[in-house]
Amino acid sequence: GESVGLHLPTLSVQEGDNSIINCAYSNSASDYFIWYKQESGKGPQFIIDIRSNMDKRQGQRVTVLLNKTVKHLSLQIAATQPGDSAVYFCAENSGYSTLTFGKGTMLLVSP
């Protein structure tokens, strides 16, 4: 079936750098995408979302970019902090209210 996947399993950055986490999706009918952050021992936490009628959305230190032509989603984190270290998941709305999750990328931020 169709699925959402991530290119990089682990991303290591220095504190203060900008981080970019990428995600490819294959369901061209998806119209809603979410990024979640999962810290060790905790549940996924909503970061930012974007609908398919947009190509960019900004939050506090985070930006999500959507390229529907190549079915690509990215999460940009500005001035990455040690507290940003976590596993990041992209997810797509796959019908009714459910989400299909990608495989996750671990972000490691060193001071």
Next chain:
Amino acid sequence: DTAVSQTPKYLVTQMGNDKSIKCEQNLGHDTMYWYKQDSKKFLKIMFSYNNKELIINETVPNRFSPKSPDKAHLNLHINSLELGDSAVYFCASSRTGPGNTIYFGEGSWLTVV
């Protein structure tokens, strides 16, 4: 002010046992879910309930039986536990309909020995 709470957080049990995980949300949502996260961190939907009615059952063995006594609660009962059931189980909730954010609980770590 916990939004989605589930208990127990950790559960170690022997093969063949029956166990339950409870979930409650105080967000006023009418859709609740159970997700399973495996050892590779892959998250997969198991069940979705809307106003106590089962909406989605994603090819989960019938040893898993969700129960929703009201729209604020969705419990997960597992019969005859197997080694492969070891995982983290996440309860979640949202408003009904696509495009609504799904909020997750902190997870229940199940280990079957």
